[in-house]
Amino acid sequence: MILKKILRGKAEPVGEPKKVQSEMPEEKPKDTKLSDPNYSRNKLYKKGVSLMADEKMEEAVRSFEDALRIDPGHVDSLLKLGYTRFHMTDLAGAMDAYNKVHEIDVTNADAWNLKGLIYYRQKNYEKALECVEKAIESNPTDGMSWYNKGCYHSLLNHIPEAIEGLKRSIEIDVKNAKKAVRDKDFENIRADNGYRRIVEVVVLESIRQGYHKVGQIVWT
Known part of the structure; x- marks a missing residue:
């Protein structure tokens, strides 16, 4: 029979070493759907940037719009959407994107500079x-x-x-x-x-x- 000692009301075996569970190093979560709530948005955003670089502007617009359906307040997607529309000569669409940026952050310098380019294109x-x-x-x-x-x-x-x-x-x-x-x-x-x-x-x-x-x- 194993002798037990009483510790704060709990019986604990005497003479038997406690089992110590070895601590495994924590793995950093990978950028996956399960670990990153913005995974889908970021994937679409990066796809849009890549399409812009390949001068596939219409496809880039669709990618940025899809990203914004997931996260309507994603400023980077709004800026890139506006810039892509600008290069497609959709100046009203570009201005709309930049206005949405300023609804989120009225001090956003990139959006102000890009708005200036729209007025420049209009010779204003x-x-x-x-x-x-x-x-x-x-x-x-x-x-x-x-x-x-x-x-x-x-x-x-x-x-x-x-x-x-x-x-x-x-x-x-x-x-x-x-x-x-x-x-x-x-x-x-x-x-x-x-x-x-x-x-x-x-x-x-x-x-x-x-x-x-x-x-x-x-x-x-």
């Missing part, structure tokens, strides 16, 4: 400028927003403001200088000394030296 440069300024207010380090701001000011013949916008965009990303050289939207400022100085002196020298990060260009 004042409205485009309003949108890109809101984009910069939300994300002041986005070089493309500053670049677009420079473009819109140039198209409105606001020379000093166009130079400043372009200059700021290049400070953030020197590759914007190469775009500006061939961009017809800067036609109005090409005769300006500030533009020539940016393109011919500071920027080209910076590219030659391999500068590509914020703060490496020094304006004197």
